[in-house]
Amino acid sequence: MLSLWDSWPLPLETAPPSSCSPPRSSCSARQRSCSCAHSVRPIVPPPATPRASPQYVHNSLGAHAVITNIDVTLRDGGYRNSFNFSPEYALAHARSSVASGFDWVEIGYRKGSSRPELTDGLTAHCDDEYIAAMAREVGPEHIGIMVHPGNLGEHDLDEAWSAGARLLRICFSPSDPRRSLECAQRAVEIGYVVCINVTRISTVAPKRLRRIINAVSGLGVTALYLADSNGSLLPDEVHALVESLISGHELAVGMHAHNHLGLALVNTIRAVDAGATWVDSAVLGMGKGAGNLVAEQWLAYLSQRRAGSDRFDLGSVLELSTRLGESVVEAAPRLDVTDMLLGYFDLSIEHSPRLAEIPDRHAQVRAAGLLAGADS
Template sequence: MNVDLSPILLDVTLRDGGYFNDHSWTTYEAESIVRAVGAAGIPYAEIGYLRGTHHPQRPTASCPPAYLDALATVTGRPDLAVMVRPGEVPVERLAELPDRGVAMVRVLVMGGSVEAAEPYVAAARAAGLDVAMNLTRVSERDPEGIAVAVKACANAGAQIIYLADSNGSLDPDSVSERVGAAVSASPVPVGFHAHDNLGLAFINATTALAAGATALDASIAGIGKGGGNLRLEVIVAHLIVRHGARLRLDPIAADRTTLATQLRMIADGGSKTVVTGLLDVNMDGTAHFSDMVAAEGLDATILALTGRGRPFAELTNDDRGGDE
């Protein structure tokens, strides 16, 4: 019997990729991406942030009702997921999501604040939704701290817990340590969200699987915040070839919806992204870093920051905890 033991994939093209086009995907573009992801056999597509204030011209920034309703009718679509940052949307709104085609809510755990996320987890569970909790910036947490946070998330009702390399600064050894600690502490599945600042998203993702993770995030062409995400087409091809996964590559390769955003990411990327990964910089704090680079250049900026004997993260990280 051919049993598919490959991990669960969740596509983050619309939500994370939205950082490179100001979340200005049209509903038509979102439908095309969701259709391609579904045809490839990916079980989940994360279609944006759920927020209380709607942005009609930027639907993935807030997931207004009309946008959700449109994606719910896409033929052959995967299950739809939305991301929630505690405090940005009334808890009561989660109750309407099943009727609008949403199957999963992913609740951000920012700065280790599991308590702030708990009402959203409870409301999502009460609505019959699948619930994930996403620990951000795990490069700034030691394995012991991650284990404590994972246990708290499981106790809060999470059905899957994702570790996010939000700063794109982890290497395989540090991924193995953190994911291993999470898996050992968690009674529920553990997932991994990679960023590619250092070109390590793929090897970090496969290392996470080897350490016991059973879910991965990825995006078409790797588009996403900072250095981008794990490339969906690469991990799909890997899982087909190495694990016999029942997935398809052609629908992703044939879809051209993301090309303009891919080009923008290429134009905006480069050496700065690599340096932010090496310095473990919170992506929400890169404006200060960019100002320093513009004034002094990369070499002088690196010397100034490392010469102070303090992580650059201390200069930029705020109390929100950042996103994935």
């Protein structure tokens, strides 16, 4: 399986316009891209938390599917407050999240984000003590972590498992695919539920995405996540992308939406309609840039429009929303002009500081267009 990557990396490619996607704006300025365990305090699990009854939805294939919901507030929201959630808040958040009906609480990164030297705080590192405390609070069956494989030491996966993590989400690295695949294989062997997250999906060419799927298939990975990190995809594009990937392999498809263009909710609905069965959201939408799919809106939509509405406790998630807003000032919803330009021009968050320094809005738009051309 790993031999598929002998010729990796492919030349950087941009996705050609899909024949099943609507045409983009013709505006010339808009450039787009169509293992021994470390000793930790043993977990004494609380009485088993009853798992909510499955939530079945209809998709465009006419099939019944179960939606798995992940609360990513403590991890993705950490980009807004330097991952500095207090231990007390993190515990209370996880407890309320599970009470609201989330299947998994992603409690942070293990050993840092893609730039670990710039990330600090409780949820940036997920040490064993923190994982164990969270697992004791809500049960290991609700605890997820995200990793960049290049940040991990030899025993990190074993130690995190021993501490109580059960869901492992791997940020797939195009520059080092072998390490990502080896990490996934090892995690499956340990017993994790494993998701592969393909970030900046709007810039990934179909050929490359298909190679990722072919390499991951057969490893025992549960889900392949499409992360719209740049917040640039449009609803019809999301539907066409998911629909094109939903068959021919055993992987579930997940959607991680960002809200730079205000489309996170509708994009997620379209993804689920096309067959996606794993969904990320964050309380108050707290996340990188303009933020993620707003959990309160998503659970309200599911409760109102989908079967299994008794699965969710809207009162609990709304209380959690209020608590987060009162406890973490950086959690306040935002839609910065710069974030909108990043979404429009399909640019990564790394360009944000440079654009934010430009005071004139017209000049800002021109600069974003030039950056998009350089990135394409």
